[in-house]
Amino acid sequence: SVALVVYGLPGRDCGNHSAGGLSEEDYPVWLREIGSALETAPDVQKIVALEPDSIALSEQCGNIADRARQLSTAVDLITSPNTWVYIDGGHSNWLPPQKMADLIRQTGVIDRVRGFVTNVSNYQSPADEFTYAASLSSLLDGAHAIVDTSRSGAATSGGEWCNPPGQLVGDPGGTFHDTVVDTNLWIKPPGESDGECNGGPAAGVYWPEAGVELTRDVR
Numbered sequence: 548s549v550a551l552v553v554y555g556l557p558g559r560d561c562g563n564h565s566a567g568g569l570s571e572e573d574y575p576v577w578l579r580e581i582g583s584a585l586e587t588a589p590d591v592q593k594i595v596a597l598e599p600d601s602i603a604l605s606e607q608c609g610n611i612a613d614r615a616r617q618l619s620t621a622v623d624l625i626t627s628p629n630t631w632v633y634i635d636g637g638h639s640n641w642l643p644p645q646k647m648a649d650l651i652r653q654t655g656v657i658d659r660v661r662g663f664v665t666n667v668s669n670y671q672s673p674a675d676e677f678t679y680a681a682s683l684s685s686l687l688d689g690a691h692a693i694v695d696t697s698r699s700g701a702a703t704s705g706g707e708w709c710n711p712p713g714q715l716v717g718d719p720g721g722t723f724h725d726t727v728v729d730t731n732l733w734i735k736p737p738g739e740s741d742g743e744c745n746g747g748p749a750a751g752v753y754w755p756e757a758g759v760e761l762t763r764d765v766r
Contacts, residue, residue: 548592550720550732552667553581553625556598556617561608564709564742564750574617578624586627593630594693596734597621597660599667602650603637615654622656631729633693636663639671639679640706648686661729662691668735669695670714672702677728684727696722697733698761710745710754716761737761 555577559568569577585593598618605611622632634656637647651657663683666676673696680692700715720732738758740747747754 548594549588550594550596550734552596552734553578553598553621556601556614556621558608558610558613559598560600561604561610564744575620575624578621582625582627585625585630589628591629593627594730594732595625595630595632596664596667596693597625597632597634599635599664599734602635602654603641603647605650606646611650611653615656618654618656622659626659631661631691632659633662633664633691634660635667636665636680636683636692638666638669639675640669644679644682644686648683651683651687657687657690660690662693663687664693664695664734666695666699668698668741669708670698670702670704670711672699673718673723673731675702677723677725681725681727689727692728694723694728694731695734696720696731697735697737700761709741710747710757712745712760714761715763 555569557568557571557574601614605614618634626632665680673694676694684690684692696717698714699717701713704711704714716737718731721730723731738753738761740750740752740754742750
């Protein structure tokens, strides 16, 4: 199997630390290239985390209609045999399940994907994420989920998301699953900065000091 993250939609991160993305014209071109590559391995199970933060941020950014259109295009262009697509599901310490489910339904794509992904680039505990995923799934007709556990080992950040100190890598991918969560994965590479905050470099840049802190021996 192979897992990948598609993270390039126009207006990404509402101009925050991970601002950027492709233009409206280039986005479908890029997606077609990804879809074509996925089609070359029809017998391999593919897991795609599609545009983290795109839905959970949509109300704050006032662009749910744009996100619905962009995500619909993305789902159409990257779906191929043995490809499970998971759209943005926020995380347990962000929006309540009812609000998140409402935003997801407004995108109009939930019936065309495997489910949703939670805790991408965040620090919430697996127990909280599994509980949250179960609640969200019950509101979305049994949609499945995957959970990012790359930096959930301490789970003490609360609502702080930008390079919070004192965190640890979490459980390795494939450690957990249940009837809703298909698996957990390391989606955010540990040691990669969340942005220029708490002493970090630009978002996406590897930060050696953070990598050391996340992997320290705390026994």
